Structures are given as structure tokens and as C-alpha cells.
Amino acid sequence: MNPELKLGLGYSKAAFWALGILLGLFLILPLLVIVPTSWNAGQLVEIPPHGFSLQWYEQAFENSQWTEAFWVSVRVAFFGSIIATVMGTAIALGMRRVVRGRGTRVAQSLFILPLAIPYVSYALGLYQLVNKLPSGLNDTLLPLILSESVIAMPLVYVVVAGALANVDPKLGRAASTMGARWPTILWRIDLPLVKIGIIAGFIFAFATIFDEATLALFLAPVTDITLAQQLYRSAAETVTPTLSAVSTMITLLAILVLGLGTLLSRRRVGATEGGEA
Amino acid sequence: MSPPPAATASVDRTPPVDGRGWLGSLNNAFGGSGAAWLLVPPILFLGLMLVVPLGYLVVLAFEHGGAGKTGFGEAYGDHLFWAAMWRTFVLAGLVSFFTLVFGTLYAIAIAAAPKWLAIVLLIALFTIFWTSLLVRTYGWLLLDLPQGGIYWALHGLGLRDKPLEIFQTNTASYPAMVHVMLPYVVLPVLAATRQLDPMQIRAARVLGARPPLLLWKVVLPALRGGIIAGAVLVFVMSLGFYVTPTLLGDPTKQMVASIIGHSFSVPGAAPTAAAMSLALLAIVVIVYMIADKVFRVSETWGGDAA
Numbered sequence: 001m002n003p004e005l006k007l008g009l010g011y012s013k014a015a016f017w018a019l020g021i022l023l024g025l026f027l028i029l030p031l032l033v034i035v036p037t038s039w040n041a042g043q044l045v046e047i048p049p050h051g052f053s054l055q056w057y058e059q060a061f062e063n064s065q066w067t068e069a070f071w072v073s074v075r076v077a078f079f080g081s082i083i084a085t086v087m088g089t090a091i092a093l094g095m096r097r098v099v100r101g102r103g104t105r106v107a108q109s110l111f112i113l114p115l116a117i118p119y120v121s122y123a124l125g126l127y128q129l130v131n132k133l134p135s136g137l138n139d140t141l142l143p144l145i146l147s148e149s150v151i152a153m154p155l156v157y158v159v160v161a162g163a164l165a166n167v168d169p170k171l172g173r174a175a176s177t178m179g180a181r182w183p184t185i186l187w188r189i190d191l192p193l194v195k196i197g198i199i200a201g202f203i204f205a206f207a208t209i210f211d212e213a214t215l216a217l218f219l220a221p222v223t224d225i226t227l228a229q230q231l232y233r234s235a236a237e238t239v240t241p242t243l244s245a246v247s248t249m250i251t252l253l254a255i256l257v258l259g260l261g262t263l264l265s266r267r268r269v270g271a272t273e274g275g276e277a
Numbered sequence: 278m279s280p281p282p283a284a285t286a287s288v289d290r291t292p293p294v295d296g297r298g299w300l301g302s303l304n305n306a307f308g309g310s311g312a313a314w315l316l317v318p319p320i321l322f323l324g325l326m327l328v329v330p331l332g333y334l335v336v337l338a339f340e341h342g343g344a345g346k347t348g349f350g351e352a353y354g355d356h357l358f359w360a361a362m363w364r365t366f367v368l369a370g371l372v373s374f375f376t377l378v379f380g381t382l383y384a385i386a387i388a389a390a391p392k393w394l395a396i397v398l399l400i401a402l403f404t405i406f407w408t409s410l411l412v413r414t415y416g417w418l419l420l421d422l423p424q425g426g427i428y429w430a431l432h433g434l435g436l437r438d439k440p441l442e443i444f445q446t447n448t449a450s451y452p453a454m455v456h457v458m459l460p461y462v463v464l465p466v467l468a469a470t471r472q473l474d475p476m477q478i479r480a481a482r483v484l485g486a487r488p489p490l491l492l493w494k495v496v497l498p499a500l501r502g503g504i505i506a507g508a509v510l511v512f513v514m515s516l517g518f519y520v521t522p523t524l525l526g527d528p529t530k531q532m533v534a535s536i537i538g539h540s541f542s543v544p545g546a547a548p549t550a551a552a553m554s555l556a557l558l559a560i561v562v563i564v565y566m567i568a569d570k571v572f573r574v575s576e577t578w579g580g581d582a583a
């Protein structure tokens with residue numbers, strides 16, 4: 001990828017390739033063990049598996065615990081990522097216009113704070129607060145949806161800000177000299193140009209929330225268990241081939257969805273933005 | 278008649294907005310551009326949904342728990358808490374060290390690889406980055422079990438006959454945590470390798486720099502920002518990480534996050550858990566502030582996170 005680096009490393013580049021291959025194997029190791037155990041013909045998880053059967057996939061679809069959890073996750077991820085997308089896009093658009101100063105530095109820290117906070121601490125504060133309020137909110141998915149949207153917001157902000165960086169600021173100035181006020185500029189220039197970035201941000205937010213387990217474990221109502229929670233619980237109890245089958249399926253789904261999101265964001269954001277993620 | 282240059286400058290800016298009312302003054306505080314109003318809803322939302330619950334932890338930690346002491350007194354007066362804190366610190370420190378080393382090596386390997394290999398390595402990276410955290414943790418569980426994947430491999434190689442004893446020890450958390458965190462270092466470092474100046478590398482090579490010198494004096498300094506931003510992010514994320522250490526680690530020697538998680542089901546434990554949470558949060562904030570001041574990590578996070 002970098003010819004000069006290759007030349008400069010001389011023969012030692014082979015050592016880096018070997019290390020890279022070893023680390024690559026380390027990366028896919030968990031999948032190498034999960035996928036085969038999902039097609040085991042016997043009743044238990046066996047390493048290595050014996051025979052081949054798709055019975056555990058069938059089981060996963062027939063077991064309402066798994067299918068219901070799947071739809072709860074879809075619901076939480078859908079509403080949570082809509083809020084995260086609206087808010088994250090508003091942050092990206094707003095921060096672009098702001099003149100750098102003391103206030104903006106505090107605001108910037110607030111916007112990326114959710115990336116770093118320990119989720120379990122956040123869950124504790126929110127859980128105790130919601131339980132103290134006489135609102136009946138603790139039996140709904142609302143606290144979970146809102147808190148998930150908080151942690152997904154920085155992702156949308158980053159993706160949309162990346163897309164916005166490619167929009168020529170002269171367009172906005174040109175419009176403003178012709179008398180357009182900021183809502184018009186926003187609606188007619190900025191938003192259409194970053195539309196694909198917003199969609200990609202939504203997809204990343206959706207995938208993040210769909211996968212998030214810690215907040216779900218503590219904030220979801222007893223009656224609505226998310227898929228990540230269900231995975232956690234069954235992994236904590238006993239390992240079963242069904243668990244392997246479910247894991248394989250959601251991995252495939254995630255790769256499809258996130259691959260699509262990346263293709264979208266790369267097309268807009270381009271290679272200069274480090275647009276892998 | 279003096280056409281002031283300032284007039285052109287103000288035309289260049291976004292259009293003027295009336296500065297009336299509290300929104301107007303807030304708007305002026307943000308630099309006088311109308312679109313800054315867009316920041317009001319997210320700030321209110323984050324204030325209500327993030328700052329208030331975290332602030333409530335302070336209130337909670339002053340309440341009296343089961344033993345008649347405040348949460349602070351009970352948590353910070355208990356040597357078991359400090360032991361857990363130390364364990365958590367060691368885990369976060371070692372995990373960020375290993376991810377820093379392996380992540381940098383992996384990124385350099387991708388940058389120095391022929392195209393086909395670079396693509397294979399990137400596919401491995403993204404496959405795992407996109408795989409659910411729980412699925413990955415479950416995979417490590419299958420590997421760590423007494424007769425799991427690692428045992429099978431070692432046994433097949435004739436290296437071990439007795440079942441493994443690493444599941445539910447804190448040793449089991451380490452490879453899994455490094456695995457989970459690796460992409461957070463690889464991605465920023467990989468972005469930094471794109472900025473490597475080919476001419477600088479060529480100059481070093483032509484002037485006779487051997488690979489170790491080239492790596493040490495040219496490549497690593499250029500990657501420094503990405504490496505540090507990634508390692509700091511991994512450190513703060515590892516401090517509060519719940520799922521992986523709880524599922525794989527020793528249930529009798531838990532990390533702080535697991536102890537906090539356990540408190541949800543124990544009546545009267547909330548004040549102590551809140552005090553522990555505040556300790557974790559304080560470390561996260563301090564590390565972030567130092568790293569931001571010294572290395573400006575917030576700028577790198579803003580560009581490469583996700």
C-alpha cells in the first residue's frame with residue numbers, strides 16, 4: 001500500500017507480513033471456533049464438531065426467546081438511532097458554524113464524552129434516577145432507548161462531520177450573499193450534500209445500539225429482553241449449539257449491514273477522512 | 278468613504294442574526310452564527326440524559342447504605358475496593374500496552390504489505406470490528422473452556438494432556454480484552470500511515486538508514502498521534518468495561534465495573550456502587566484531560582473514532 005515504506009523496510013518487511021498474518025489469525029480466532037460448533041450434529045457444543053446439521057439454526061428460529069429478543073433489539077436500535085442521528089447531525093452542522101472559543105471546547109468535550117464513560121456507571125445513575133421518579137418509566141423501553149441514543153450520538157457526529165468537511169464552505173457564503181438565511185442554507189445546501197453521510201451515521205448508530213449489552217442488561221424492563229442481553233444470559237448459563245448458530249447469523253447480518261454503511265460513507269467521505277470506520 | 282475590509286469579512290461569514298432574547302445572547306456567545314442554534318437541542322438533551330444521571334451519582338454516594346455509612350465512606354474505607362481498583366488499573370494498563378504494540382505492528386504490516394495481503398488483513402480487521410461484542414466474548418469463552426479450542430489445539434500438537442484451567446480466571450480476560458480493543462488502535466494508526474511522507478522515507482533510505490532506524494526515527498514519530506489517541510481510548514474504555522471481564526474472569530476477584538454491576542441486584546448497595554462509579558469516572562476524566570492537554574487526543578478521536 002505504501003511502496004516507499006516497503007522499500008525502506010527491505011527484507012524486514014517479511015517479518016511484518018508474518019506478524020500481520022499471525023495477528024490476523026488471532027483476530028478471527030473466535031469466529032473460527034464459533035461457526036463450526038453451530039453445525040454440530042450432536043446435542044452439545046463439541047470442539048471439534050462431529051457431523052454436520054442445520055438443526056440448531058432451525059431451533060433458533062423456532063425458539064420465541066430468541067426471535068422476540070431480536071425484535072426488541074430492532075425496536076430499541078431503530079428509535080435510539082433516529083434520535084442519535086437527528087442530534088448528532090445537529091451537532092455536526094452547528095459545530096461547523098461556530099467560532100472556536102472557550103464555550104465550544106466545553107461543548108466539544110460534552111459531545112464526545114459518551115465515548116469514554118463507563119457504561120455501567122452511567123446505567124447506575126440513570127437506573128436509580130428513573131426508579132426514584134414516580135413515572136412508571138422503569139417498566140418501559142424508554143430509558144434504554146434514550147441512553148443508547150446518547151452513546152451512539154458521537155458516532156453520527158463524527159461521520160456527518162467527516163462528510164461536511166468535504167462540502168465547500170464557499171457554497172454557503174455564496175448563498176448568504178444572495179440573501180439566503182441560515183435555515184435556507186442548511187436545508188438547501190448542507191443537508192442535501194451530506195445526505196449519504198447521515199444515512200451512514202444512522203447505520204453505524206443502529207449497529208452499535210443493536211449490539212450494546214451493558215446498558216441493556218441494567219436498563220431494559222424485565223419483560224423486554226434484547227438480543228445482546230439474551231446472548232449474555234445464555235453464555236453465562238450454559239454454552240449451547242443454538243447460541244453458536246445465533247452468533248453466526250448475527251455476525252453475518254452485521255457484516256452485511258456495516259459493509260453497506262462503509263461503502264456509503266466511503267463514497268462520500270473519501271479516503272482522505274480515514275473513512276474505514 | 279472608506280470601504281472597510283471588515284465589511285467584506287462579515288459578508289463572508291454566515292448571515293447576521295438578530296441578537297435579541299436569551300437564545301440570541303447564547304447565539305452570540307457561540308460566535309454569532311445563526312446555525313449555532315442547532316446546538317441547543319443536543320446540549321439540552323445531553324444535559325438531561327447524561328449530565329443529570331451522572332450528577333445523581335454524587336447525590337447517591339452521599340446517602341447512607343446498609344452499614345450506616347455514606348456510600349463514599351463504605352466504598353473508600355474498604356480495602357477490597359482498593360484491591361479491585363488496582364486489578365482494574367492493571368488490566369486497563371496492560372491491555373492498552375498490548376493493543377498499542379500489536380495494533381501498531383498490524384497497521385504497519387498493512388501499510389507495508391502487497392495489495393492482496395493488505396486486503397486480507399483489512400477484511401480480518403473489519404470482520405471482527407463489526408462482530409458483536411458478545412459474539413466475540415462467547416468465542417473466547419469457547420476457546421478458554423477446560424476442553425475448549427485452545428486445549429484442542431494444544432492437545433493436537435501434543436503439548437497438553439490435562440484440561441485447561443484458565444476459564445473464570447482473570448488471565449482469561451486478557452487475550453479477549455486485547456482482541457476487543459485492537460481495532461481502536463489499528464484504525465487511528467492506519468489513518469496515520471496514510472499521512473506518512475514517502476519522500477521522507479525515501480530520503481532516509483537513500484541516506485542509508487537501516488530498517489530499525491527508519492522505523493524508530495521516521496515511521497514511529499509520524500504515527501505517534503494515532504498510537505497515543507488509540508491507546509488512551511483503549512485505557513479509558515477498559516477501565517469501565519463490563520461484559521468481557523464479567524463473563525470470562527474470576528467471579529471472586531472482580532473488576533470494579535463487575536462489582537458495580539453486581540450491586541444492581543443487591544438492596545441498599547447503590548450508594549457504595551455510586552461512590553465506586555464516581556472513582557472510575559474521575560479517573561476517566563483525569564486521563565482524558567491530561568491526554569487532551571498533552572497530546573490533543575480529542576482532535577484525533579473526532580477524526581477517527583467510530
